[in-house]
Amino acid sequence: MEINDSDKSLTRRQEKNLLKAANAVARSEFANPQREGCPDSETLSLLARRRRSLAESADLIDHIGTCSPCFIEYSRSRAAYKRRIRISYALASAAVKAAKDDRVRQVIICTPDKDLAQCVAGTRIVQLDRRRDLLRDEAGVVAKFGVNPQSIPDYLAVVGDSADGFPGVSGWGVKAAGLTFSQYPHLEDIPKDWRQWDPSIRKARVLSESLFNSWNDALLFRTLATLRLDVPVFETVEELWWKGPRPNFEEHCRRMKATDLLRRITSAGSQIS
Numbered sequence: 001m002e003i004n005d006s007d008k009s010l011t012r013r014q015e016k017n018l019l020k021a022a023n024a025v026a027r028s029e030f031a032n033p034q035r036e037g038c039p040d041s042e043t044l045s046l047l048a049r050r051r052r053s054l055a056e057s058a059d060l061i062d063h064i065g066t067c068s069p070c071f072i073e074y075s076r077s078r079a080a081y082k083r084r085i086r087i088s089y090a091l092a093s094a095a096v097k098a099a100k101d102d103r104v105r106q107v108i109i110c111t112p113d114k115d116l117a118q119c120v121a122g123t124r125i126v127q128l129d130r131r132r133d134l135l136r137d138e139a140g141v142v143a144k145f146g147v148n149p150q151s152i153p154d155y156l157a158v159v160g161d162s163a164d165g166f167p168g169v170s171g172w173g174v175k176a177a178g179l180t181f182s183q184y185p186h187l188e189d190i191p192k193d194w195r196q197w198d199p200s201i202r203k204a205r206v207l208s209e210s211l212f213n214s215w216n217d218a219l220l221f222r223t224l225a226t227l228r229l230d231v232p233v234f235e236t237v238e239e240l241w242w243k244g245p246r247p248n249f250e251e252h253c254r255r256m257k258a259t260d261l262l263r264r265i266t267s268a269g270s271q272i273s
């Protein structure tokens with residue numbers, strides 16, 4: 001599945017090669033085995049997830065450029081973060097695109113990730129948490145979070161999402177967020193004067209001060225929590241039709257030592273032809 005980001009000038013392969021070369025140089029030139037002057041892992045990880053702006057991190061970036069262990073840790077963290085984002089975007093884009101096709105009865109997004117809840121629509125696009133065996137439709141999203149799917153990015157912006165690495169707005173918990181965004185669907189809809197907030201929202205004054213003092217952060221977190229729905233995933237849903245195992249599937253199963261999987265898939269495949 002190839003996802004192109006038009007705002008990026010390097011292709012992914014070029015970027016990978018570049019990192020590989022830089023990695024090799026860093027290992028030989030800047031080994032730093034004593035890890036002198038190294039930042040902690042948390043800091044590196046925040047930078048990798050762009051939770052620290054590049055402008056504010058000049059010293060840190062200088063250090064990463066001259067410290068192989070930090071450079072490697074940073075690159076890994078950055079790659080893992082980008083992979084996660086790509087997967088979320090692809091899942092969201094595929095779900096929304098498939099749901100537009102009349103031949104599709106239901107779209108089931110198989111991930112427990114909270115950010116995907118923003119794609120749930122009625123009973124047409126639903127989310128499945130396989131570990132807990134929970135199927136969540138739009139009513140289920142409202143029951144769990146207290147808000148409609150379109151408010152999920154705003155909700156996550158204030159509550160925070162550890163999986164995506166942003167902390168949320170201090171003082172805001174799930175209950176306050178649920179109550180607030182059930183009344184005001186988006187951040188901009190929240191009255192600037194806390195006295196105008198719905199009386200059901202407790203500690204409105206504290207919440208309002210905290211929110212409006214970190215308003216720009218909240219907007220940034222919402223952007224991070226908003227999934228793109230326009231990445232190219234497939235042309236038509238027909239491409240998704242399962243027509244049985246591919247010829248090389250047996251070899252994959254052998255390599256994974258998954259003989260039972262091969263048996264089940266082969267038997268399922270013979271039933272559809």
Ligand SMILES: [Zn+2]
Pocket residue numbers: 032035036037038039063067068069070071
């Ligand atoms: Zn270091």
